[in-house]
Amino acid sequence: MKTGVLMIHGFTGGPFEVQPFADYIEEKTDWLVKIPTLPGHGESLDLKNKSAESWMMAAELALKELKKQVDRVIIVGFSMGGLIAMYLAMRYKIEKLVLLSAAVKYISAGQMLEEVRNAATDAVKRRLAQNPLFHLYEYKLLNTPISSAIEFLRVVKMVEPYYDKLTLPVYIVQGKKDSIVPVTAADHIYNQLGSIEKEIYHSDNGPHLICYSDDCDDWFTHVLAFMADGDE
Template identity: 60%
Template sequence: MKTGILGIHGFTGGPYEIQPFVDYLKVHTNWEIVVPTLPGHGETLELKNLTAESWMMTAEQSLRQLQKEVDRVIIVGFSMGGIIAMYLANRYPIYKLVLLSAAAKYIYPAQLLQDIKDIAKEAVVGRLEENSLYKQYSYKVKGTPIPATLEFMRLVRIVQPYYGQITVPVYIVQGKKDGIVPYATAQFIYDEIGSLKKEIVYSESGKHHICYSEDCEDWYNSALKFLKEEEEEETTSN
């Protein structure tokens, strides 16, 4: 059985958001891995006049192409990509899902405020431009038209009624210090999704970009074990 991974990045992001996990999978498996860049995303943001459907369609086209090349597909979705992953799992025969900081709910004011306070401290000592968090927020705020943000929110609303129809095994990872998605979102997805086989892993130190968390190696290992369980059983039975 040939396994493929479809990775889907987040809103205003790019494949780099899940690259560390992709690199880990490349080292530890021989799976085919595809991570498309959604329209308007990547290193340069060009989000004007794009819709939720354009992002969903690109991911869907990548999935259909991958399905022609492998026997089964695992989808790894980060943030908005997690919502698109659930949309696809409801429409296509998917083997398993990995949802990373999935944006079923978004903007956690308390942590966002703390992040901004950290930026302010850097500004006082003259290191503001060096602060990666500042650069991240500053660029995304400047490069994100309001209509695009509304399309992201609309996408979340489109998919939410169908969580209960998703039955594939799902592995959920959420950082407790996420400044974009409140960490309680993971439990919300766990409760709503129809899958019988499902796990949640919390990163105590993890922020939104969970693939860059200090403890990411821990959940990388357990995620891979979750994804390979049946594969190992098949090898043993043969």
């Protein structure tokens, strides 16, 4: 039985966000892993006039293509990709679902303030150019139209009423140092899901880019075991 994994990146992101986990899966299995780039995303952002529907449709087309090549499909969704993954799992037969830093609640105010404060401290010390977080947000702020952020929120609202309709096995990974998605988001999804088989992993030092966390090798192992269970 051939297994396929569809991995969906986040808002204003690209395949790089989930690439470390994709590499790990390919190293440990013979599964077919696909990471589509959503419209307007990738190495350079072009989000103007890109809609929530266009992102969902791109992921849906990638899923349909993958389904032609394999017997069972697992979807891994990061951040906004987690919401799109849930949307697809409502509409298609999916074996399992993995949600990484799923953006059901957006922006952790406390963590964001802490990181802005750190950036301000760096500015005082004239080290702002060396602060990677500053450059990431600077680039995203300059290249993310307000209309695109509204489309992201539409994705959130489209999926929100249907969490309890999902009954497939789900594994959730959430970093406690996530500056974008509050830690409570993962618990919220976990409690709302209709799934009987569901697990949650809290990464103590995990940032929003959870696939780059210090403990990623640890949770990679746990999640892959969950994904492989039942794979004949």
